Amino acid sequence: MRTTYVDFDPLGMNHARAHLTPGDAVRTLTADLLDTDRLFSAPEVADHLDPTSPIAVSVHATLHWIPDDDAVRHTLHGLVSPLPAGSTVSITHPTADHVPAIRRAQADAVADNDPTLHLRNAHRLHDLLDGLVLLPPGLAPAGSWNTGDAASTDTATWAGIGLKAA
Template identity: 35%
Template sequence: MGSEQGTDQRGGPELDPTRPHPARRYNYWLGGKDNFQADRDAGDAIAGVFPHIRTAARENRAFMQRAVRHLAREAGIRQFLDIGTGLPTADNVHDVAQGIAPESRIVYVDNDPLVLSHARALLTSSDEGATAYIDADVREPRKILADPAVRDTLDWSRPIALQLVAIMHFVEDHEDPYGIVSQLVSALPAGSYLVLSHATFDPLDPETIAAMNAINEGIKPRFSPRTLAEVTPFFNGLELLDPGIVSVSDWRPEPGPRPTAAEATGYGAVARIP
């Protein structure tokens, strides 16, 4: 086993099984077992008005894996900062990256205590590479960037891929989502990359949107899907890779049939930081 940086448990929130959490709800939609009844109830409520939610979850994860694969193979990226990691499943970032380049180094960031309790599965690394996990919220970019595990695991003189996959739609407008992304991006070396996916209601019919908004009123953290015009500013000043900001299903897809934009309900893109 490769390097295992110490798991940071300072100030982590207590586990409350009575309140749904996005990471556990996502785990449920992906068919995982690391969730509670509150997560399943919330997940089922959303599935009741949007039956394609499990497809959307799978497509989002597949986008992440394709993006990591591209960056590792084609762009030579060997370092990944994955914020909003979620619960460990098959083919996590380090599995994909180190499968291509064993020397890859990965730092995972999440704020769910259950993810923290399973972090050891995320800390499995090749002998040549390294992995680390810290407990932090994307709304705390300064804390993330200053964390010793982040500073020590990653070489900040070399390019880093910042992964914000299905996380920024849990940051509301008043919490300055664009400022958060800008602060994280501006800290990265030139030649780094931003990988971002974001939920959207753009392709949905008005009835489904109304039903989703009604459910959203009772969800914490509040879910903030954004339009293409609202997702685009996350990439301001960056060099978008082809095919740009598209449905996650349409970003450099594998051959064969794939879900429609209305089934995937998410935008995804990869951009280079000049």
């Protein structure tokens, strides 16, 4: 298995370099997720990952920092387009969908007062993942995504894995 860790935050990159084992299997790339053309043309990706075999892309704790749904859609499309069929994209995204009313009000207040945090509901996320086949159990609360308890809502985060079909 080969891995390329991508981050544009210097602190995130320092952490990754400190904890990832360097070698043939792991590369790191300082880049902006929104610039998918640069991502895929960078040697850390282009010369490292096999474009003829399925690739797994993880976009976790990231999309909520992008304020515009069109920019998220464009970014996801830019990540998926060059991938071969059978590749997957996994996401996590904070939401206020499954929290009690008081916590929902708190989450909305945080989102209203912090212009960098953008909560999205399940409907918006489904729309943004259009074109991918969601693997079971689909878009689900992160704490129960693959535990067999898809009804659990003890989380403020959605999780899902989309498959690029042939």
